[in-house]
Amino acid sequence: MFSIIEEKYAWRPGSTFTTHKPDTIVIHHALHPNCTAQDIHRWHLNNGWKGIAYHYYIRKNGLIYRGRQEHHQGGHLLGSENKNAIGICLEGVYTDYKNLTEKSVPEVQLAALVWLCNDIKTRWNIESIKRHADYPSAINEEKDCPGRYFPWNRFMAMISDPNAVYKHIIQKHCKFHNPDGVWKVVDTHPYADAFYMQWANSYKTPG
Numbered sequence: 001m002f003s004i005i006e007e008k009y010a011w012r013p014g015s016t017f018t019t020h021k022p023d024t025i026v027i028h029h030a031l032h033p034n035c036t037a038q039d040i041h042r043w044h045l046n047n048g049w050k051g052i053a054y055h056y057y058i059r060k061n062g063l064i065y066r067g068r069q070e071h072h073q074g075g076h077l078l079g080s081e082n083k084n085a086i087g088i089c090l091e092g093v094y095t096d097y098k099n100l101t102e103k104s105v106p107e108v109q110l111a112a113l114v115w116l117c118n119d120i121k122t123r124w125n126i127e128s129i130k131r132h133a134d135y136p137s138a139i140n141e142e143k144d145c146p147g148r149y150f151p152w153n154r155f156m157a158m159i160s161d162p163n164a165v166y167k168h169i170i171q172k173h174c175k176f177h178n179p180d181g182v183w184k185v186v187d188t189h190p191y192a193d194a195f196y197m198q199w200a201n202s203y204k205t206p207g
Contacts, residue, residue, distance in 0.1 A: 004065075018074035057090075
């Protein structure tokens with residue numbers, strides 16, 4: 001399955017972090033086609049901030065990097081909007097922007113996001129997942145983050161499917177012509193959840 005990579009950051013000297021109890025997950029995109037968590041940390045330092053403003057960063061290959069600690073308030077929204085919000089940023093440009101537009105999110109990146117959101121939801125008992133674009137500050141600036149090409153409806157459907165990540169892993173290796181047809185058959189199994197898990201775990205990696 002997926003795992004979280006612990007990055008070491010050189011925070012701005014003297015930085016302190018306000019603690020909070022997360023009740024919302026907020027999805028962003030980096031508006032950059034190829035950058036690391038350390039790149040974002042450096043850019044945010046250059047903005048005069050403490051360092052990376054997100055709690056997590058997911059690259060297109062599905063690797064998940066920790067940013068700020070979950071119990072520390074982030075800086076990915078404007079001011080008080082950050083209170084109790086965990087920010088997850090995706091590498092990529094999923095909107096119309098110069099000549100960098102990307103009209104599809106890699107399947108492994110989307111699966112990693114689903115896995116991470118469900119992990120956070122379980123640990124913090126969170127129900128609310130929002131787009132950056134849902135916040136007043138983004139609306140006022142006409143931002144569509146995480147981008148008009150991010151498949152929000154599909155993402156939310158995957159969040160509600162406990163086997164979504166397993167299905168991604170299975171399809172990655174089996175390459176079914178009609179995967180939805182396969183899932184419909186498997187879903188009739190009396191122990192479908194265990195079946196999906198065992199099948200997916202027979203492969204070594206999600207990528």
